[in-house]
Amino acid sequence: DQQVKQNSPSLSVQEGRISILNCDYTNSMFDYFLWYKKYPAEGPTFLISISSIKDKNEDGRFTVFLNKSAKHLSLHIVPSQPGDSAVYFCAASDGGSEKLVFGKGTKLTVNP
Amino acid sequence: KAGVTQTPRYLIKTRGQQVTLSCSPISGHRSVSWYQQTPGQGLQFLFEYFSETQRNKGNFPGRFSGRQFSNSRSEMNVSTLELGDSALYLCASSLGGQGVSGNTIYFGEGSWLTVV
Numbered sequence: 046d047q048q049v050k051q052n053s054p055s056l057s058v059q060e061g062r063i064s065i066l067n068c069d070y071t072n073s074m075f076d077y078f079l080w081y082k083k084y085p086a087e088g089p090t091f092l093i094s095i096s097s098i099k100d101k102n103e104d105g106r107f108t109v110f111l112n113k114s115a116k117h118l119s120l121h122i123v124p125s126q127p128g129d130s131a132v133y134f135c136a137a138s139d140g141g142s143e144k145l146v147f148g149k150g151t152k153l154t155v156n157p
Numbered sequence: 158k159a160g161v162t163q164t165p166r167y168l169i170k171t172r173g174q175q176v177t178l179s180c181s182p183i184s185g186h187r188s189v190s191w192y193q194q195t196p197g198q199g200l201q202f203l204f205e206y207f208s209e210t211q212r213n214k215g216n217f218p219g220r221f222s223g224r225q226f227s228n229s230r231s232e233m234n235v236s237t238l239e240l241g242d243s244a245l246y247l248c249a250s251s252l253g254g255q256g257v258s259g260n261t262i263y264f265g266e267g268s269w270l271t272v273v
Contacts, residue, residue: 077258088161088247088264089200096258134200141256142205143188144213149199 048072049137051148059156064122066151068135071116075137079145080109080120083132092133093120125155159184161250161265169271175236178268180248182229188253189231190262191223194245203246206231207253238272245269 050069058064070078076097081089095102095109095118102109108121122129132152136145162181170176182189190213191203202215206225223233229250235242245267251260 077256079257081264086266088249088266091261091263094257136200138257141258142213143190143207143251143253143257143260143262144202144205144215145190145192145200145257145262146202147192147200 046071047149048075049135049146049148051133051135051151053151054149055152055154057154057156058125060127061124064120064125064129064153064155066120066122066133066135066153068118068120068148069116070118070137072137072146073116074139075146077138078109078111078118079136079138080107081134081136081147082129083134083150089134122153125153127155127157129153130155161248161263163246163248163265163268165268166266167269167271169273170238171273172238172240174238175234176238176270177232177234178246178248178270180231180233180250180265182231182248182250183263186250186252186263187229188251188260189225189229190249190251191231191233192247192249192264193217194247194267195243200247203233235270240272243270243272 079094080092083089132150135148190205205213225231247267248265
């Protein structure tokens with residue numbers, strides 16, 4: 046039973062445009078959500094997170110939106126740059142633990 | 158500040174053998190977690206240690222085990238290796254004690270295990 050789902054295995058966008066990566070979750074106990082970025086042959090790198098008490102968190106070009114009623118979150122990257130090309134993982138936690146439940150990832154390609 | 162260090166980076170083992178992977182967390186971090194990444198299953202949580210105690214365990218068979226030492230370094234062991242154990246094994250560390258909402262979790266580059 047996959048508790049965190051990223052339904053798009055891949056996404057391709059043009060440089061300068063917006064990238065929107067989506068994530069759905071099923072477990073109502075999750076109260077903290079994170080996005081990680083992963084390049085080949087490297088470990089995941091933390092990007093941005095959001096608590097369930099918020100509906101938006103922004104950090105530079107990255108914004109995460111949370112819709113609790115729909116159990117859906119999205120990561121917006123504006124403007125997208127070729128260096129953003131990587132696999133993006135959505136992860137969730139019950140906040141009180143160190144355990145992360147990951148989605149299977151979305152491979153983002155930003156074309157120059 | 159050194160990041161999370163994992164050794165070895167690459168290894169090949171034969172079915173039935175056992176393997177030990179090592180992880181040195183970021184200095185001052187007391188929580189160490191392990192994850193398995195495979196193409197089919199994605200990133201899956203194995204277990205988490207804090208101050209030498211296992212606090213959380215994922216849904217993996219007993220062949221997968223781990224431990225943490227007093228200096229926070231951790232090892233994980235897989236016994237009686239199967240072909241399906243071929244994966245990238247990632248170690249992550251954090252200050253610990255407050256859950257992910259209070260601490261950033263940092264990942265190492267991983268150990269690539271191939272079972273033949």
